[in-house]
Every structure is written in C-alpha cells, then in structure tokens.
Amino acid sequence: MDYYNQLLEQCGMGLENRLNTLVGTLSGGQRQALALVIANMTDIDLLILDEHTAALDPKSSETIMRLTNEFVQKSKITTLMVTHNLRFALEYGNRLVMMHEGNCVIDVKDTEKDHVTIDELLKSFNEISVECGN
Secondary structure, eight states, X not given: OHHHHHHHHHTTSXXXXXXXXXXXXXXXXXXXXXXXXXXXXXXXXXXXXXXTTTTSOHHHHHHHHHHHHHHHHHHTOEXXXXXXXXXXXXXXXXXXXXXXXXXEEEEEEHHHHTTOOHHHHHHHHHHHHHHTTO
C-alpha cells in the first residue's frame, strides 16, 4: 500500500489523501492522474492516450503531461498520444503524425521533428480546413 501511496503522492494532486473518495467526485485532472497510476500498476506493452488533456484546465494539463512523460520514460513503454494540442504534439515523443480523413499528411520523427514549428503545423491544418470548406 505504501508503494501506491507514493505513486499517488508523486502526482501532486492530493490523491494520497483521498483513497476512500469515489472516483466520480474527483476533478478531471485527478481522474487522469489516477488513470496513469493505474496504468503504472500493470505490465502493458502499449499505452494509448486519446485526448487525455482535452477537458483539463491549463495547469492540470501541464501536470498530466509531466506525469505522462515521467511514466513513459521510466517504463520505456510505446505510447500513442492523440491530441489537438500542437505544442504537446511537438514537445513530447519522438514522432509526429498528422492525419486527415484516414490519410497521413505529416509524418516526421527524431531530429526532423525537432525542426517542425507550430506555425508549420497550423499552416498544414489550415490548408486541410480550406479543402474541407471550413
């Protein structure tokens, strides 16, 4: 139990003091942190994150991304993160793929990814939006 308390404490969200609290009463950020702790308890080969910061306030989003990065780096687990946050897409991971209607429109990895800017991603996104009539 001490190990799990330590994991919860590392989240910095007071979860270690809410062990008897119903999950439904936790904030969105606390729920996402708890989900990462639970993922940390199991031996998995692939972690799929689908917009896991989308409904969170900026501070909670930053915390969840920090926790996610720590978990992924520590466990060396392959992770697929779906996000509309372009900064997170550029900042985390070693590969960036932009999809549109099931097709890959951008696929950059490693050092090539380090040279991509948010402005370039926005330009590609805007070109897609114009094609779609938006």
